[in-house]
Amino acid sequence: MIAAGERWPDGSLRPALEDLLGAGALVSDLYAQGAGPMSIEAAAAKAAYEGTADLTRAIAACASGRQLAATGFVEDVAIATEEDVCTVVPIRDGDGAFAPG
Template identity: 50%
Template sequence: MQWAQQRGFGIRVEWGQAGARMLGPEAACLVVIDVLSFTTSVSVATDAGTAVFPYRWRDDSARVFAEENAAELAVGRREGGPWSLSPAAIRRAPFTERLVLPSPNGSTIAAAVEGTPVVAACLRNVSAVADWLVAQQWGTADRPIAIIPAGEHWPGTDTVRPALEDWLGAGALAAALIERGLTTPSPEARTAATTFEATRDSGALITDCASGRELAAIGFADDVAIAIERDADATVPVLTDNAFVDRRPR
């Protein structure tokens, strides 16, 4: 399926796990974007100095995995633990050096391709990630950056719903890379960037979109407020030895 690989372009964008598997093997780097809220949680945690282990399943195996890695285990938002898949909860929780963060969406995408560097990006750290990617001299046709907006699963199904918040996050990163001199975005990447640049108030859109309303309805409006804070973190979470750790220049 060479037609789907966006060959010849230095910045490429495709949706979800299938998109990661399509673009990842040829990419110099895979950037996962799951604004509400896997990569936002990763950004908040790594900016505080926590190493975040992504894990695909929320079951008993997650607890075993956390024990094997001497890490605390994050639970679902509504389970009441000190750490959960909630940026607000992570911000309030006691500091931990190591955290397992189960996520059937963002974590699964992060593990979709072996041998390709993986970075977690969101609106909170988009400029820091863009600076770091450019410093690696990636974003050319032969060393492309693959940006993967995660999307959301429809309840009770494996069907991915393209999510406005992740499209805007992907567009913010594509626009930042273009602004820094990368001149070969694919049509998909250029369209994402144009969408973001044409949006006067991305925060308001994310707050009022379907995913933002869903979180507010179940009592997690604070997570949305944290997710829309543009460039609030300087972290560059890079998957290293199975954990996202901050690789910003020191």
């Protein structure tokens, strides 16, 4: 699990809340299914996700959410924070393309 972040316009690293919470959501689900042990980094991401009462509001208020809203993509924030709505997982093939898994 890697919460990678992005770059600010000056090239410096900008930690991305959405990456941390997304990783935390996956870790939380995997842990609930019996996976483990988890690293301290995974535990921190899990705690951040589980401690966020309003995921959509948190993502909308972070730097990426504000950037999306400013460029006319407010709906994308809500879509990005939906949970357990997909029935397939994309799988990357040998050519770098994604297909339903």
